[in-house]
Amino acid sequence: MAEAMLAVIGGSGLYGIDGLEEARWQEVDTPWGAPSDAVLTGRFEGRPIAFLPRHGRGHVHAPTDIPYRANIDALKRLGATHVVSLSACGSFREEMAPGDFVLVDQFIDRTVNREKSFFSSGCVAHVSMAHPVCDVLAVLAAQAARQAGVTVHEGGTYLAMEGPQFSSLAESRMYRESWGADVIGMTNMPEAKLAREAELHYATVAMVTDYDSWHPDHGAVDIKVIGQVLRANGDHARTTVANLARLLPRAGACKAGCDHALDHAIMTAPERRDPALLARLDAVAGRVLR
Template sequence: MIGIIGGSGLYDLPGLADTRWVAVDTPWGAPSDEILLGRLATPQGEAQLAFLPRHGRGHRLAPSELNYRANIAALKHLGVTDVLSLSAVGGLRADLPPGHFVVVDQFIDRSFAREKSFFGQGLVAHVSMAHPVCGRLGAHLHAALLAQGVPATRGGTYLVMEGPQFSTLAESRLYRSWNCDVIGMTNMPEAKLAREAELCYATVAMVTDFDCWHPQHEHVTVEAVLRVLMSNAENARALVARSVGSIAADGQGPGCACRRALDHALITAPAARDPAQVERLKFIAPRVLA
């Protein structure tokens, strides 16, 4: 099953059948919204999909208010194996203008007000984040973007800021000096939690503005962002429809290293593990804690 995290416009896919909204309760609380389940016929075969409105339907939740742990846990509990995350971002390079899509391969996490791990308090784990997204999913997404003629770049660093305010000019210049490519507010700790839950995860960053560094463009405003968001929405829907069939049919998926991220990550000795914490974590890590 393929999980899609993004805005509500993504869910209006022609041909999406047997749809139903389901509520999922997790040990970390409720996700941003109910999750829309459905199936989509594709040239490669049928794909089972689970759509999660990241900010809730109607965009009710700010980035710092999202229950990232519940969002990832709910998808894992429903049987999702691959997560496609679509996120609106600002561009930090002149060659990444509004309307450009970036298949991100790195993150710098500058968020500070969010719970970032499922583990701790009786069961400690450390997963590798050297390569924070699934290269296999990234290849499928980039190929789909090229096939539909969307301006797209494979690879890039996403700076995750806390928000909800946009950057100061000094901050924007600083992030450019770090060789960051795009800036947004939502994909951390989302990517970290997906790795802990042994989910294949990839981000498509959809550029809506130039942040505030560009001297020849207006400062970032919500109105400007929304105008480009609307024009990006159709490309995002087409990307989902075009890519999910090849992802679902990819025979390399079951052997992907992302799905064994916890093989050597659990540090706490079995005899020292808190039984209550073990039971809680079975929700997202049944393979290693069953």
């Protein structure tokens, strides 16, 4: 059984990992283009780990333009088995306050301008997204965040919006009151879908920075205030990552079956599959296509 390898996709305000040994920024070529940035790889207390800044160092990629497929492919190509997404988000719940972390377990995808699958005509596949995160990894991430001194909420629905603008008041109220979303962000879709297609264990740590625009005492998202909370969250996020690296088992079967998501997903008959597309799928789906 392959050694577990943790990969971290860092969102706004998080651009590295403390205490990384043998650290180096590694360029990775993928059939889907270049990832958001080079990948920081190394070992943490003897364990392999990788870090990818989702927006690139210096925050150069807008949410819509992030090369999601290249990012997931690059991490899988480097040997990652577990991916934790650290993302800033707005909150629709009073109790999910700025500075809190939410371990998301469901998504509503409202993005419209992004490539959402590695598969297409020539090799069609359908994976289940009924339970889009790895329960085992999410529990460990929650434990790691609590050890870091963070207030943690286990479970919550993340609404992924296209952006880059924040929500209108009407949208914020609809997402909160009619749709039952708990937090809102711009980057975890299609990331979660692609991680499932790549058979990666995936969990989201949504770091609350604001109350979106629904809250009567806040009214509008203040980017200056968000920046202040991001800096505080960044310290907690780095400690959470270190704790999670220690907690992650070195190997073990996934009770949720994340690492076998493609077992019955590919629909196209072998003789009708597009060789060019199969070549692009070598890292994410090689297990079932070889």
